[in-house]
Every structure is written in structure tokens, then in C-alpha cells.
Amino acid sequence: MIYQADQTRYSRMDYKRCGRSGIKLPRISLGLWQNFGSVNVFENSRRMVRTAFDHGITHFDLANNYGPEPGSAESCFGQILSKDLRPYRDELIISSKAGYLMWDGPYGEWGSRKNLIASCDQSLKRLGLDYVDIFYHHRPDPDTPLEETMGALDRIVRSGKALYAGISNYPPERARKAFRILRELGTPCLIHQPRYSMLFRDYEKNGLFEVLEEEGVGAIVFSPLAQGMLSGKYLNGIPEDSRASRSDALQKMYLTEEGVAKLRALNGLAVRRGQSLSQMAIAWVLRRPAVTSALIGASSPQQITDICGCLKNPEFSMEELAEIDAVLG
């Protein structure tokens, strides 16, 4: 059956301007880091993308290395585009990135012009696209001059292979330098992609959000549920098939006795707000003026529907914010 997007989709989502650019992004965007690889069930991945778009999620975030195997999330999304979303291409913001290890040898990672331009070409082939909307440098490279990396982003935009440039995981001062170089080259940076959630607040403390507001660059924050820790599914143990069931590191970092007690306290507040814990966690990252969009992941269509419900109650009282701070300690 030919897919027809839900006609009500644009009344179901809120959109926010990305920094001082012309682009508005949905408050919730879908990332394809996990659950869209060659090891996953294609029809489930496809249903998630359809569900997201039916809810007005116009932005889909990829990277060269998403899978597993690396590259397969882009191939999967390329198939979904050609089967379902091709007629809607101009309604979509599709992003990709380069910077993490992707192929053997000295050019398969980091921030050289060679790596970024070759990687962008590979991503376009896998996606079956002429251009992506945003192309990011995925992580700062301590050894390559920033001028070279930003020059490569500028070149990718000028050659029509991307419409906008972005950076990810850059600390505030390096981000500020990158923004200056890009501005001087005539390709202002659209967006920064940092990690941010109730359980990871480093960028709140080091002033990144203030830099972004001053510079007029939007923020799309990744892992806003701390990879599902803030979803409520871990309040009474570790369910089978959950991400933590496959990751000792997540269990050790967050699911200690003390960690679960915090999650239970946060869940108590969410219940009083009439929300699921996931909905409250997403509303909480969106409360910051610098944050344009929350970049979620999902393993089922129902999770996406649940998250979108957060838009019904986005406000926090001062007392609620103080209670969250007190719980997190």
C-alpha cells in the first residue's frame, strides 16, 4: 500500500527557529543511531519513520557510521525514502555527519578535508540523495587545523551537497572559533549537536548554551533520555530487549541503587505533572531557550508517540525545577 502521510501532521508538532537562521525544526527530531541498522527488522524501522513523520517530525538525523554495520542506517533510511518518503523530500530535513572511524587508513576518521568530503559523497550514495540538509563535523579533532575542517564544511555546502553546516560535541570555546571561521567563509553554522539530559548536564555548567545564544546558533540535544534511562522502563529492574540489557556500561553508570532511587523520585514528579517520565525528561531539555530540538532515539513506533505527548505540558514551575535539581543532587 502506498504510504500517505497523516494530513494533520503539522498541527500535531511545534516548530522552533534554529538560532538566527531561516530554518525551523520540530521540537522533537528522530535519530537513527540505533535500531535502523542491517541487524534490525526493516519493517519496524520503516514504521518508526512513518510514525515520526505522521506526528510532524520532519527532521531525521544520521551519521556515516550509524548501524551496525556502519553505513547501514543510511542505507536503511535511503530505502525508506525511496519506498515512502520520496514525494515528501522537500518537507524533510535530513542530516549526516563525519568524524568517527568509518574506513581503514589515515583518512577514515577525524577532521581532514579528505575525510569530510569523501565521507559526504559516500553518505549521499547510501541515502540515494543529491544533497543532505545539514552536514556536521561529528567530533572535534585535536590535530587538524580548525580552518581545514571548517573549510571542508564550507566547501560541501558551496558544492550543493549540503544546505547547512553543523558541528557536534565541540566544547564552548572551540565552538566559538568554529562559528567565527564559518561566518568569515560565508557559511554560517546552523546548529550544534551536544549531549544533554537530566543525567548529563556538563554543557549547562561550561557555558555552551550561552555561547550558542550569543552566536545565534541553534542546539539539537542528543540522548535526552540518557539512552532510555529516563524513560521509566528501569524503575523495577532491567527489561529484556532494553538498551541497558545489552550494555554493562549503562547499568554501571546509571542503574545503581542510588541511580534507580533518583529515577523513582523523578517519576513521582512526572506522575504529579500528568506525564510519563520520558515526556517530562524531554520537556525538561526543551525548556532552555537555546535548545531548538530534542534528538530522541526509539526502538518502537509507540515510543515516538509517547514522547510527542510531552508537548501537551511543556512548562515547569520554579518549584518543579528546584525539585528536579534537588533529586539529581
Ligand SMILES: NC(=O)c1ccc[n+]([C@@H]2O[C@H](COP(=O)([O-])OP(=O)(O)OC[C@H]3O[C@@H](n4cnc5c(N)ncnc54)[C@H](OP(=O)(O)O)[C@@H]3O)[C@@H](O)[C@H]2O)c1
Ligand atoms: N552527535 C553525537 O555524537 C551523537 C551521539 C549519540 C547519539 N546521537 C544522536 O542522538 C539520537 C538519539 O540518541 P539516543 O538513542 O541515545 O536517545 P535517547 O532518546 O536518550 O534514548 C533512546 C532510547 O530510549 C528508549 N526510549 C525512547 N523512548 C521511549 C519511551 N517512550 N518509553 C520507553 N523507552 C523509550 C529506547 O530504548 P530501548 O532500546 O531500551 O527501547 C530508545 O532506543 C541518535 O539516534 C543520534 O541521532 C548523536
